[in-house]
Amino acid sequence: MSLRRPDGKIDEDLVWSTTGIDVFEPSIPWRTFRWREGQKHYSGLYWSSVMRDHVVYESRLELTRLLYADFDQDVTAVFAQPFLLSTTVDGRRRRHVPDFLVMREKDVPLVVDVKPRHRLTRPKVNFTLGWAREVVLSRGWDFQVWSEPPEAELANLRFLAGYRRGWLFDEGLLAEIRAADLYGATLGEAFQSFPRHPDWRVRAAVLRLLWCQHFATDLSEPLSERHMLRQGPATVVGAGRRDLPRPVEESEDESALDDEQIEQICRITRSGSRGGGHVTGAAVRVGVGTRLKYDGEVVVVEEMFGSAAGNEVLVRDGPGRRFRLSLREVLASGRAQVIATEPGPESDDDRETASVLFALLGEEELAEVRERAAHINEVLTGFRSGSDELAEPGEPRSQYAATVPKLQRYGAKATELGVSVRTIKRWVRAFLTDREAGLVRGGPDRGSGDMGGLGRADVRWVEMALEIMAEHGKDSKPTRGKVIRSVGPRLEARYGEGVVKLPGRATAYRWLEELERRLPTFRLSTKRNRDIATRPAGVYGKLRPTRPGEYLLMDTTRLDVFAMDPITMKWVQAELTVAMDWYDRCVCGIRVTPVSTSSIDVAAVMFQTFRPRPAGKDWPAHAVWPDHGIPRAVFVERKALDPDGEEPEEAEKGGVASPALVPETIVVDHGKPFISEHITSVCQRLGVSVQPARLRTGRDKGPIERFFRTVREGLLESLPGYKGPDLFSRGERPEEQAFFFIHELEAIIREWVARAFTDRRSSDICSELRRLVDYMSVTVAGIRFRYSCG
Secondary structure (H helix, E strand, C coil): CCCCCCCCCEECCHHHHHHCHHHHHHECCCCCCCCCCCCCCCCEEEEEECCCCCEEECCCHHHHHHHHHHHCCCCCEEEEEEEEEEEEECEEEEECCEEEEEECCCCCCEEEEHHHHHHHCHHHHHHHHHHHHHHHCCCCCCEECCCCCCCCHHHHHHHHHHHHHHCCHHHHHHHHHHHHHCCCCEEHHHHHHHHHHHHHHHHHHHHHHCCCCCECCCCCCCCCCCCEEEEECCCCCCCEECCCCCCCCHHHHHCCCHHHHHHHCCCCCCCCCCCCECCCCCCCCCCCCCEEEECCEEEEEEEEECCCEEEEEEEEECCCCCCEEEEEEEEECCCCCCCCCCCCCCCCCCCCCHHHHHCCCCHHHHHHHHHHHHHHHHHCCCCCCCCCHHHHCCCCCCCHHCCCHHHHHHHHHHHHHCHHHHHHHHHHHHHHHHHHHCCCCCCCCCCCCEECCCCCHHHHHHHHHHHHHHCCCCCCCCCCHHHHHHHHHHHHHHHHCCCCCCCHHHHHHHHHHHHHHHHHCCCHHHHHHHHHCCCCCCCCCCCCCCCCCCEEEEEECCECEECCCCCCCCCCCCEEEEECCCCCCEEEEEEECCCCCCCHHHHHHHHHHHHEECCCCCCCCCHEEECCCCCCCCCCHHHHCCCCCHHHHHHHCEEEEECCCCEEEEEECCCCCCCHHHHHHHEEEEEECCEEECCHHHHHHHHHHHHHHHHHHHHHHHHCCCCCHHHHHCCCCHHHHCCCEHHHHHHHHHHHHHHHCCCCCCCCHHHHHHHCCCEEEEEEEEEEEEEEHH
């Protein structure tokens, strides 16, 4: 065992048998959390009420284990990455760093490794956890592998964790609630049992006692006022296991995939369409040799047979055990998933299955589709049924006989139905692609259908063009001509010469204009194109706020307007630092600084979230905040919100400029002011966790990035000294128009946020802006200037 000390020194090769528990107190995590561009996981610092300090985690799954450890009343300490374990296994030196060491009051220490459930059967992971488990158990300690916990239980613990900071609550009220006999009452009844106190304070105190496990309730279902209270401690299921599943050998193709791709493969189907049709193939083969994911383990179908209860399958798991499963259970229970070997449909696919399309049609529409299909069958085969074995009397008619040229048959049918030959061709093409389902909407859409504005473009040409455009994601911007010249040779190499018809030059340029909307390559800057190309298809990020204060977004941006230095009377660059509650997008802190932002400025913005600035004397009623929180929770200083507070001058103002809340986690980028020792120590003292965003992933802080744009477009562009968002948008000498001092610019932004941005009832932000800055006057060097934004 090796430990890392706070001074950086390493105690190597400590003998476990002589290593006491006390040696972990002055140690630090073996490695700090790492960041790299393109990483999927989130690392950060969780403020633990057990440690009363930050504990490192390297993924959101590790964070769930910290939540459960914080909730466990038997836990006395938690150490992240406590030591490096070294031993010899099978003649080779093995090394492993456990994720957590949990100290317990009534039990032996617990070593925890965190791994997603689907990775436990991988041979390499299973082997490493196996020998680490044997070593830990041989020393008399306990071992646990932690995977994904139940969703409802985890959501309840996330909610109750907001009440883990004990110093924020009224001890007198907590003692009063403890003394009351509330066992057997519901949460709703407990909230209303103390009418002498405000409802929001009683609610917070009861939930605090739920976290402390003075009360217990059923956490397997989402909390509601109907939950019954009982005497603690609470019981949670969690996701820890002592034993490991059997390893399952992976194929070479599967072992080369990462976790996200494995999860995608383990779905029953995957998206994919053939030939640009309207519907997607919905069949997944289930037979001998099919691999299934059953209760987290991979099994293989060896035999299929019928029984009195229905069809059944005989499957074999990794250790070679065989057992029967109902085919109905495999396909419909949710316990088993087919590991697809080739692409299939997905639930979020933009194409529907044929059964879904037909289910949406009425009787008249179905009859119309069947009639149209019969006409197409007659054109192609001479028989309305499509087969000479089911020929109707008089079939085939002379104009549709097999000896008649195809174009003449098309013309005869067009004349019969009163449509053009081109329409008949479209119907035939749709029928040959998707059968009757292709005729539901009258054939393939043109201009607004699946092909967008590409009309009748060959799908293979479109896919090849997109493939070439995607290859330039990290390269310099190509021209449209280069892409067009590259498509032809590649299509010949892949499909053969002359198989794919190439469009004319003008048509190819027109199609690339449409593809530019799907995959920007030619028009925007390459940096912007790369950002668009890396956007996820679903919801951005994995952070989902569920209540006010859970996540506080903080960021800094350079303002697109010059300000005046009150000392030198010269123009300066200004930066805006903002704190925004992610749940309701309320701006809780604002600070404008000259030139650059330091950690003290970030700390000042954080302080505003606890202690809001007073509102302006002439602010309208809708711009003044009384309090904040759903539900109303706890505030650091009540006098900041209470009109009867201790400071009469603040009571006269009747409110504050921004909402007040106690943040649980701040979400910041990797700028030095935000990850400095100063900010980390401030968060540690206030009990605030730190969640850095992923590198070069602005969408992890999407709401605050969008706010910066709104400030520029809604306010700054109407102020003197506006310089535009980039160098190419800048006017001539905008610095000479700098008009407002730093503190005046901050006051303007603060009032604009309160009166225009936050007030959703305002339909015209420009009208608020004009009332705010129109004909404003300031004194500069003893001379009064007036500015009109009109």
